[in-house]
Amino acid sequence: MHRLSQLATQTTAATITAGHPLDPLSPSEIEHAASIVKSQMRDSSPYRFNLITLIEPPKAELLAWEASPSSVAKPPRRAEVVLVVRGKKGVTEGRVCLTGSKVLSWSEIEGVQPILTVDDLQKVEEIVRQDPEVIKQCKLIGVDNMSQVYCDPWTIGYDERWGAERRLQQAFLYFRAHQDDSQYSHPLDFTPIYDATEQKVIFIDIPPVRRPLSKLKNSNFNPQDISKTTGYRDVKPIDVSQPEGVNFKMTGRIMEWQGFRFHVGFNYREGIVLSQISFNDHGNQRNMFHRLSLVEMVVPYGNPEHPHQRKHAFDLGEYGAGLMTNPLSLGCDCKGVIHYLDAHFSDAEGKPLTVPNAVCIHEEDNGLLFKHSDFRDEFQTSIVTRATKLILSQIFTAANYEYCVYWIFHQDGTIQLEIKLTGILNTFPCNPGEDLHGWGTEVYPGTNAHNHQHLFSLRIHPAIDSQLHPGNSVAMVDAERSPFPPGHPENLHGNGFRPKRTVFNNPIEAMTDYDGNTSRTWDFFNPKSINQYSKKPASYKLVSRECPPLLPQPGGLVWNRAGFARHHMHVVPYVDGQLYPAGRFVCQTSGKPSRGLPEWIEQCGEKANINDTDVVAYHTFGLTHFPAPEDFPLMPAEPMTLLLRPRNFFLQNPALDVPPSHARTTTEAQAASGAKVVSLTDKVSQLAFNKSCCSK
């Protein structure tokens, strides 16, 4: 296997040794964890490794060591190991100490199933093709050659007929005349249910109305087909270079860039994890966030007909943004001057696997950082400063969809998360002239792409100025009109408006939703760190406008399972190890009771204080997608973004010291031809056409 090259322990251990406690497990650590478990399991039933991953040290332990690295012991390395054991229902989980080479705990958890691995997914297609009942159903709708049948295995989600007792997948089937055809243009109308333990089809969901295989040519995007049909257009290259090198520095996995400093982690589930984000504010290292990551997403599809309710993948909790991450390639996924980080996982035997180039790190020009010109001398007095941004990115494939995740750092202190959705629509067949009842769109004849949402959960663990005072708080900020109507002496002309700040005291109050009508934002702030100028607390403001509500209804399957998506903001007290808002194990959860966030909030309730303490916020954002033919056969990337912006954190624009591309003061402008112009203008930009009509 190309992607997952099996590495010998010795060759790679060296690159990881010096390690930070938050560094992902190295290949040798993965192997070591497996060996500890193997020694424990030697007399037991057959089993496979599902997962070997770092257990991050408890926060207090980490901070104590960092405060006095010479006197406090470095936190030991610990790993979580999940096994699929023949004959056991549910999850077998061990926690091991790598430093001490011992098992810390061992548990068997019923009512859930472990995450699906690529290994799990790859077996289904082969078995489904050989199943006699599947072969019969294929014949019925016009498919004779089973080698032309392809399968996307999804976890079953939850189906009340089987619950969580067996490890089940639903097999979405497609016909391809040729293996190089795009997969999703000829979906089949029935859905086998596959038992991963028994490795067989145990049931087939057959719709009441059958939809025979379309005879239409496949809708393709591969170069052979494009060359034969429209051909390729001419596009001239745009080259990006950094002749003097990059502005960032990495020491191990600690990134330093333009004042920012943070640790870059990565795991099977969240993918990129950014920890201990701080900023060098004129020599003063100020904390911003303890940890930022995407922790969950749910993709509910909107067709209420059976069995489409089961299409609501939790792409992080059920498949893993790390496990599905793509190896990236220079000049393709990433342009410019790139630094890559590899990712390491375990295979079913506990051997380390590597995804090369899992994380791409690079900079881009970001247009204007700021500009001002004076109208008095017709813009001769002017300053223009261009922005550079730092981007940490990964791309993961969730069967049909691709998610491109960009963590972007800006010189003005802003942290941006941009996500681009691309890949291919999940499809179901439709008969000619069939009424789709609005639940989907016929994007190609016979191909129905169902409405769906992509709802992400961003986990925000603020640590605003925690080096001064550890407590943080969260407030909701709404634009509010003056309470007085026009004509009233306090608001004579009716123009008064201001921000209304609601500080959350407990997790119940904090369950809030975006309100475009008040331009609602949320502030993460340190109530004890007051800006000397504005007298307001040092804050990071979450500006996130793409916040649709969860469209599946209260009490329904998705609502129950995806408790985190019921509100756009949740805030809870920090608890070590509490990371995943749809539950630690998501596969085949029933949603009764709801795992993760609803559980935590019910446990701590109104009694729990979240004001001026160690708090964690979960923010739901995303989009609702009503497909159109333009999204097919391959979807142009749809971007969505949110910003964390410093407000009342700095005493002034923190990027004033970025060198301008052009600056001329009034005095210099008046000196006319003898003007002293400070200018870091690039020497490479040029005019497109050498025509006299273009002024220099």
Add this chain to the structure above:
Amino acid sequence: MHRLSQLATQTTAATITAGHPLDPLSPSEIEHAASIVKSQMRDSSPYRFNLITLIEPPKAELLAWEASPSSVAKPPRRAEVVLVVRGKKGVTEGRVCLTGSKVLSWSEIEGVQPILTVDDLQKVEEIVRQDPEVIKQCKLIGVDNMSQVYCDPWTIGYDERWGAERRLQQAFLYFRAHQDDSQYSHPLDFTPIYDATEQKVIFIDIPPVRRPLSKLKNSNFNPQDISKTTGYRDVKPIDVSQPEGVNFKMTGRIMEWQGFRFHVGFNYREGIVLSQISFNDHGNQRNMFHRLSLVEMVVPYGNPEHPHQRKHAFDLGEYGAGLMTNPLSLGCDCKGVIHYLDAHFSDAEGKPLTVPNAVCIHEEDNGLLFKHSDFRDEFQTSIVTRATKLILSQIFTAANYEYCVYWIFHQDGTIQLEIKLTGILNTFPCNPGEDLHGWGTEVYPGTNAHNHQHLFSLRIHPAIDSQLHPGNSVAMVDAERSPFPPGHPENLHGNGFRPKRTVFNNPIEAMTDYDGNTSRTWDFFNPKSINQYSKKPASYKLVSRECPPLLPQPGGLVWNRAGFARHHMHVVPYVDGQLYPAGRFVCQTSGKPSRGLPEWIEQCGEKANINDTDVVAYHTFGLTHFPAPEDFPLMPAEPMTLLLRPRNFFLQNPALDVPPSHARTTTEAQAASGAKVVSLTDKVSQLAFNKSCCSK
């Protein structure tokens, strides 16, 4: 003067001659228009030219000529000429035919004032400095040297004490110890009212509580100050080059790029105007929009204390996005391979003036256009295609603020408008410890930046497939849950949702607002052009999420004057010459009655059909800004964006024929080392560090 170089007619006429009917007036045409008016005015009172601009031909006239250029006469060139005539109240406006060298109409309009020109603005500072009463007030608050007093003259907006009889400005005063100081850090607390005709101060608004001049050092951003204080950080250059040249072609002012074709206009008020946007859909030239432009904006400030209610600039209607546009410079405002267009206006004597490089046109790499990888062979089967975008941009200065306007075209058919706000906050002094009542933030000691909004009006004149059928319609699209609760047989698991489409029949129905709760979008569509696959009409969808409500209250001054900002969407029947939603002349309108959109809608009302006809939409979007110290003394650019996306317009992703950077089919992947990999990977991208830890 450097920017506004006065050009001799002969030298520039040649470059403009062949012209399109929508081309802006050339310098020689401006001179010609002035000469026609001068001959008319020869026996009259002293006057100055306020404006000489193109009157675009009536739409029917333009389309008739375009349909049969050989048999139908080219529309004559017409110009609007606005004069400020001594002794006349209001506006004197002539409409002249340049082709026929004659005056078409002549009118005097009372109750309004013409737009402010840079010429108008530049006089005020000098006169204010010499006014004895201003000098007295300055002394009172601690300013002795009048050469250190600077003034931003704004139109008075509207003040009921004077109405629109006289041409008035309000003079916002600032102290600068040195002319190279940033202007806005030491505002003065009183506001002279200036009469532009009499060229004198006629009144001073003095606040009940005085705020003496702050003794604090100015907060500066000029290189001399930065060098003396923090010094500059090291930032390494990022260079962009296009060794084979650009992908766009301009014939006159007709742009062709990646299938798109449109005309690039420019005028004093809207700045960039994009007309007759069409797309070559596999040889079929399909219309999309007849015209797109920003037509107005209002910036209401939220402090209700007198006279701050007058701070609500209409930056387009009162000052002009064209008149205030910056000359741009290569490698500073614009990076890469650039094509510039100049802009031409008239001076007070009717002589042509040129702003060189007013419009920047260039391309940028836009990251991934689309990607898909197959999990079966661990992402070996993969296609990665990068995007190129075309950007037409301008930057205009509205006294303190800079607005950077980017019209962006994407290969997938999307048209994006991005606006970046930068420049400097408008400020007012505050005393030490003063309670600002939430109406503003102390961004620097003694400097109060008031809350404000930036609300833009985007005029959208759709022409979706108008080459087939001329009528267009507009619908509001809301995500809607199934009407049946979970448990109901039609929605057993509660997951049903779909788009609800409300087609507008008249302008009253069309007055609608953004609703984040339903992910509301608006579709511009051709009801007679039905997508062959989806059976839905060919549409462009407006995706715009930054839509705060107008915060000034109904019945107040801003509400009355900025009628267009009361709703996020207005749709009216197309009327020749109807462009400006706050009125043709905005200065000193009282808002009683409201000019522009409210007037038009009242006139046509519920009787007017807007379904399947020639319609124009006005979309209000923007942001609410609660300042913070990070915005000072120079504000990091704050971006905001909206998209017009083709939906059911194309039969498939229109960018499938963009050459991929990397593509490998399953068959090629299986051929292993002998893989035939189609790859247009760039040759310039490279690794940041030549370390063995980075996989190739």
